[in-house]
Amino acid sequence: MIKFAENSKSIILNASELHIGQNARITRLNDSAITHKLFEMGCVPGTKISLEFKSPAGDPIALDIDGYILGLRLSEAEIIQVEPEIG
């Protein structure tokens, strides 16, 4: 289940760049002080992720992580690399 996007043709985005309702899968997390914390919150490679809604200011945003909602600031969501699902 845990796999990395090795397919070079696929587009990799930051989770902060998803648009509302867009489904994706986490490919990897960039190194940062909160990377481990995000792992613990279930943001691990292979997990389904989608952008659910944004706060009025557009930051923070609410992501669906495999069935639960996680609120993240844009700077925090940028750490999460995702591969959007096709279709």
Place this chain on the structure above:
Amino acid sequence: MDEPRLNIALIGNPNCGKTTLFNRLTGLRQKTSNLPGTTVDQKRGIWKTQQHTYYLNDLPGIYSLYTHSEEEIMVVESLLGIENFQKPDILIYVMDASNLRRNLLLFSQVSELGIPAIAVLTMNDTAKRRGLAIDMAKLEGELGIKTCNVNPKTGEGYSALELNITEASISQTFPFQNHIEARLVDFFNHKEIKGLAAETLLRYKRIETVVQTSTTKALGLAKNLTHKLDKIFTHKLWGFLAFAAIMLTIFQGVFTLADYPMTWIENGFAILAQTLKVAMPNVFLSHLLIDGILPGLAGVLVFIPQIAILFFFISILEDSGYMVRASFITDNLMRKLGLNGRSVIPLIGGFACAIPSILATRSIKNRHERIATMFVIPLMSCSARLPVYVLLVAIAVPTNSHWGPFGLQSVVMTSAYFLGIILAAIISKAMYWFRKKEIEGEFILEMPAFQMPRIENVLKTVWYKSASFVQTAGKIILFISIVLWFLSSYGPGDSIESAKRQVTLALSKTTNITQEEKTAEIAKATLEASYAGQMGKFIEPAIEPLGYDWKTGIALISSFVAREVFVGTMNTLFPNNSGKDIKGIRSKMQSMKNPKTGKPLYGAAYALSLIVFYAFALQCVSTLAVMRRETGGWKWPILQFTLFGTIAYIASFITFNLANLFL
């Protein structure tokens, strides 16, 4: 009842239904206490099953054992049995069935601690709605410990739970790395832990096989109610309107609802004091009890309605899931001020009363952000400042003057509130720059599904917060109240007695004076001759540049008990016929002329300067007491007191002089 033999601890992620389960299992046989030297709550209760009786501990919800927050470290310490904690004999591992992967991470860590355990799955209805089917037999096999479904709200599955607990065991199948204890000790000693990320990813890999074996996923139902509500509560317009409406309700609730019980408490104590005054001999101890201790106790208890009502609303917001949404929509603004979305409710609560609001900052996880929030809360003009403002505004501004379409009185009143807000913004921003080099705050917040708040949980929070306030800050408030009573009732040598004699003598010459007026004149003379009166005269040179005389000095000192005491003291110093009516004090004060200049002694400049002073200065011992309690020392309250006091002094000085120039 047989004595409980075993200690059981409930452990699990936040929002997994753990506390509801705890409340249901222990009922009223529970106690929440504060761990010594911390702000961490420990919940302990007694759980009686058909056959046995156990001690049950509700540990705070955590996501992982590798943590840095105070509350969460305590969970790890108690699991390891270090730092005065007794290691639990059995663990009940509570997991949200709709989010098994993430919930199993903590399980995978905990399963290596060698504590006998059972597992409990909650939120099965949510899991079903999402199309998740869990094969319990297979899951139990994978986890290697007894596992059952429980619905904490309905009590479904309790009999299985009671049965399982007698068969708690150490999982032989799940753990894969048996040195987590040593790694945790290193982690808490701030030693570098090699391969922490790799360890966590490896755990998830193991978890994935468990999930794949035991669950099947069908197509879930379409977006649920939570999703629809979130669209509203986080909407650009509706979200803020809902937020404003909810805040207004809370504010109004604390402000007006609390007024009734507060009046009952005050009146009750007044009646009690009156009764005792008649019944007890006229000796020092009677005065100490009636005029010192009783008002002090009243001063503590009078906060309870506000605390109870604020926490009633706050725990409804917490329990329903709205609190997280409020943080979500305000985080952006709060962050610009160096605070956190979680700061917004305590700050708004500050307009009612700083005491419960400071207690409410406990939900802010980042210590820097929490301290910054607590630091600026007293700058929100609380309800105790309102009567002071009303009196002073009435002195400063004629009733029927206008500024554009607005009454000038309400403009001045509103400005007083804004002064505090602006200073709070500046100070919190400044604090942010000071600590910039340190850890940046984070948001990372789970947004649980909306649910009906459970009245049981709400009432327990209300009860605990009120009791905890009485036990901790209450003592300091009582003590300071007694000191202030002593200062205003006793004076050096026979100063009080001679002052009383002089007044009585002077009054005996006038004929048309009522007994009430006589009592009022004596009270005035007593206060003026007391230590507080002396102190008022002593600080007069210091406050003269602000436009205050020594009588104002007395009122400033005495209002440390609570700001509204300012009005009461002024009432004593300016005896008038209309009782404690503000109009009476105002006209009496306005009639006073400065003997040197012949100008009014208490004019517009005086009143404006005092409004500014009260908007900024931390004139409240209760706030200082609670700050000491919540920050664990005198450093922050002293800093707050000095800083706000200095700013208040300078700002009032400027206000007085500008007002004198232009008015």
